[in-house]
Amino acid sequence: MRPPTLLDLAKELNLSTSTISRALTRPGVVRPATRERILAAIEKIGFSPNGVARSLRKRETKTIGIIVPDITNWFFGVIVRAISGAVGPHAYMMVVFDANEDPEAEAKALQSLRERQVSGIIRCPVGGENKSWEAAIASGTPVIELDRCSGLRNVDTVLIDDDQAGRIAAECLIALGHRRIGTIAGPQHLSNARGRLRGFLKALSKASITLAPELIEYGDFRESSGYIGAERLMSLRARPTAIFIANSEMTGGAIAAIRELKIRIPKDLSLIGFDDARWARYLDPPLTTISHPTPELGRCAAELLLDRLTKVKSHRKSRVIKFEPELIVRGSTAPLRITKQSRR
Amino acid sequence: MRPPTLLDLAKELNLSTSTISRALTRPGVVRPATRERILAAIEKIGFSPNGVARSLRKRETKTIGIIVPDITNWFFGVIVRAISGAVGPHAYMMVVFDANEDPEAEAKALQSLRERQVSGIIRCPVGGENKSWEAAIASGTPVIELDRCSGLRNVDTVLIDDDQAGRIAAECLIALGHRRIGTIAGPQHLSNARGRLRGFLKALSKASITLAPELIEYGDFRESSGYIGAERLMSLRARPTAIFIANSEMTGGAIAAIRELKIRIPKDLSLIGFDDARWARYLDPPLTTISHPTPELGRCAAELLLDRLTKVKSHRKSRVIKFEPELIVRGSTAPLRITKQSRR
DNA sequence: TTGTAGGCGTTATCAC
DNA sequence: GTGATAACGCCTACAA
Numbered sequence: 114m115r116p117p118t119l120l121d122l123a124k125e126l127n128l129s130t131s132t133i134s135r136a137l138t139r140p141g142v143v144r145p146a147t148r149e150r151i152l153a154a155i156e157k158i159g160f161s162p163n164g165v166a167r168s169l170r171k172r173e174t175k176t177i178g179i180i181v182p183d184i185t186n187w188f189f190g191v192i193v194r195a196i197s198g199a200v201g202p203h204a205y206m207m208v209v210f211d212a213n214e215d216p217e218a219e220a221k222a223l224q225s226l227r228e229r230q231v232s233g234i235i236r237c238p239v240g241g242e243n244k245s246w247e248a249a250i251a252s253g254t255p256v257i258e259l260d261r262c263s264g265l266r267n268v269d270t271v272l273i274d275d276d277q278a279g280r281i282a283a284e285c286l287i288a289l290g291h292r293r294i295g296t297i298a299g300p301q302h303l304s305n306a307r308g309r310l311r312g313f314l315k316a317l318s319k320a321s322i323t324l325a326p327e328l329i330e331y332g333d334f335r336e337s338s339g340y341i342g343a344e345r346l347m348s349l350r351a352r353p354t355a356i357f358i359a360n361s362e363m364t365g366g367a368i369a370a371i372r373e374l375k376i377r378i379p380k381d382l383s384l385i386g387f388d389d390a391r392w393a394r395y396l397d398p399p400l401t402t403i404s405h406p407t408p409e410l411g412r413c414a415a416e417l418l419l420d421r422l423t424k425v426k427s428h429r430k431s432r433v434i435k436f437e438p439e440l441i442v443r444g445s446t447a448p449l450r451i452t453k454q455s456r457r
Numbered sequence: 458m459r460p461p462t463l464l465d466l467a468k469e470l471n472l473s474t475s476t477i478s479r480a481l482t483r484p485g486v487v488r489p490a491t492r493e494r495i496l497a498a499i500e501k502i503g504f505s506p507n508g509v510a511r512s513l514r515k516r517e518t519k520t521i522g523i524i525v526p527d528i529t530n531w532f533f534g535v536i537v538r539a540i541s542g543a544v545g546p547h548a549y550m551m552v553v554f555d556a557n558e559d560p561e562a563e564a565k566a567l568q569s570l571r572e573r574q575v576s577g578i579i580r581c582p583v584g585g586e587n588k589s590w591e592a593a594i595a596s597g598t599p600v601i602e603l604d605r606c607s608g609l610r611n612v613d614t615v616l617i618d619d620d621q622a623g624r625i626a627a628e629c630l631i632a633l634g635h636r637r638i639g640t641i642a643g644p645q646h647l648s649n650a651r652g653r654l655r656g657f658l659k660a661l662s663k664a665s666i667t668l669a670p671e672l673i674e675y676g677d678f679r680e681s682s683g684y685i686g687a688e689r690l691m692s693l694r695a696r697p698t699a700i701f702i703a704n705s706e707m708t709g710g711a712i713a714a715i716r717e718l719k720i721r722i723p724k725d726l727s728l729i730g731f732d733d734a735r736w737a738r739y740l741d742p743p744l745t746t747i748s749h750p751t752p753e754l755g756r757c758a759a760e761l762l763l764d765r766l767t768k769v770k771s772h773r774k775s776r777v778i779k780f781e782p783e784l785i786v787r788g789s790t791a792p793l794r795i796t797k798q799s800r801r
Numbered sequence: 802t803t804g805t806a807g808g809c810g811t812t813a814t815c816a817c
Numbered sequence: 818g819t820g821a822t823a824a825c826g827c828c829t830a831c832a833a
Binding site for chain 1: 505507509518520528529531537541550554571712713
């Protein structure tokens with residue numbers, strides 16, 4: 114029942130535990146013959162070293178913690194998979210927390226991760242206190258922030274150039290002749306949501322377009338808020354002729370609402386979404402969207418972390434890596450049609 | 458740098474480590490006054506117990522392992538989230554492996570999980586050897602299988618009634634008048650793929666419809682195989698007028714292919730998908746699909762595991778829980794139109 | 802090349 | 818109610 118330990122093996126073989134331990138960790142140091150004998154016995158009785166004991170002794174768990182806001186969101190699924198693929202070969206395992214966009218849940222996750230002595234943490238901040246994070250970093254746990262930045266110091270950060278993303282979206286719609294443009298922005302306590310909105314507004318104002326405040330809806334990055342946002346935008350007296358939506362979940366919700374309202378895309382409304390989720394291409398018309406190399410983001414975060422884990426802990430300056438977004442033009446955007454409504 | 462330990466606290470307070478430990482784990486047993494003092498000190502120096510040491514001593518890691526075939530698949534995202542939500546309140550954490558539908562990767566994941574002494578494992582089998590799983594179970598690690606079953610003994614299993622699912626899909630299409638019906642089945646080494654196909658074929662044959670072999674395409678549950686499968690089905694001399702597809706990823710691929718071929722749904726082709734992924738409702742027409750209570754599946758698996766973890770290890774008989782699928786009729790299915798092609 | 806001894810930080814079992 | 822002591826299973830000086 115209780116799995117065999119080094120001591121069991123040692124008795125079996127009339128050797129000391131140290132020799133067996135060495136045979137496993139530094140093969141060169143033990144005589145080939147004994148090594149063979151040990152390996153055979155291990156095979157026979159099915160021994161595998163107790164990782165918990167090893168972690169305690171070496172003060173190193175070979176575990177990295179990941180906190181994402183919503184694992185059912187395609188974006189974070191891809192991120193987790195990419196991180197997993199990047200750290201696996203280095204024998205790290207991954208403990209995952211789904212914070213459900215809730216700062217309290219994220220705080221609890223951090224606490225668990227610290228108690229479990231994880232080697233490092235990759236987080237996509239959902240907001241909330243920075244204090245316990247500062248403590249974690251001060252105590253030597255490297256932290257990488259991904260997709261969003263909390264303002265914490267001494268963390269490496271992997272971001273999308275969100276200002277750029279917002280700008281590209283706006284410029285595309287402007288070029289198509291749209292002037293009354295709406296947006297469903299993300300929650301403004303998150304840096305990525307702020308960036309996307311900021312870039313978007315900046316580009317509009319550069320084109321001398323001023324946005325009526327009611328053309329900005331603030332969602333929470335969840336599907337339902339996209340649905341509500343779209344409903345409200347489309348029930349405006351002066352409806353927008355184009356909308357930019359700041360993430361994929363809200364885009365989905367908006368599409369559902371727009372379908373129910375029998376508004377035709379792109380004839381009545383042009384739409385630019387965010388994140389090139391797989392289903393963007395299944396839509397009819399397929400979705401024009403702001404895309405970014407999602408798996409690269411995850412891989413990059415993993416590599417930054419591995420780097421901090423491997424290298425001697427010199428006080429490296431913290432790095433910020435930004436990935437450039439790209440507009441993928443598909444069928445949901447079209448030149449402005451002049452109608453009674455849109456001319457006003 | 459090195460986090461404070463019980464011993465540090467003990468010196469600080471002129472107490473023994475035992476007392477402090479007790480104050481944390483069985484508050485009732487220590488004098489309120491000393492307890493206060495301890496709590497204050499803990500607060501002050503920011504102590505948190507070392508979970509690794511605790512795990513070693515208690516031989517219990519409070520960690521559960523989860524192996525899924527593809528975390529970017531909506532279905533498994535929802536499963537992971539549901540499990541996380543169910544075990545979190547019991548202070549378990551979750552280590553996640555993405556096996557990428559690869560039996561070797563799954564085997565490695567199992568090995569890591571065992572070395573890390575996880576308390577239990579929830580797996581969605583991807584095929585491959587059962588032997589190391591038997592060893593794991595024999596050594597006392599409870600295992601739950603989810604969505605697929607490998608034939609392993611002494612595991613609890615949570616499934617969808619796949620035969621039923623296939624049957625419902627077929628019956629729906631038959632009732633709509635379709636006779637030349639195709640399917641994109643999953644890989645037949647997986648029990649769920651087999652069940653879905655079996656139920657489907659059975660219902661057809663019950664209606665005296667025999668399926669030409671070329672109307673069955675075998676995919677691998679990934680998007681691209683759905684794309685290819687649909688392409689092949691639709692390039693058949695005698696095209697099917699309806700298709701049933703055995704999971705959501707392949708359904709997406711198929712839809713992309715069908716769009717490119719300019720085949721109209723449901724006018725030219727009726728489609729029934731599987732898994733009611735969020736995007737099924739975004740499509741135009743929205744997707745008719747076989748749905749099931751996905752989060753319930755995850756929660757159920759978690760509860761079965763918690764049950765085995767909590768209860769004394771009596772030799773409980775292993776349980777199989779099947780959830781009933783449900784047909785959600787939306788716009789991608791329609792009565793058969795009599796055309797030259799479909800009459801032949 | 803191998804064995805001995807000590808410790809990683811916690812909890813359980815005894816005494817007191 | 819509190820303290821001393823001995824594990825939990827492994828790794829690593831150091832000694833042989």
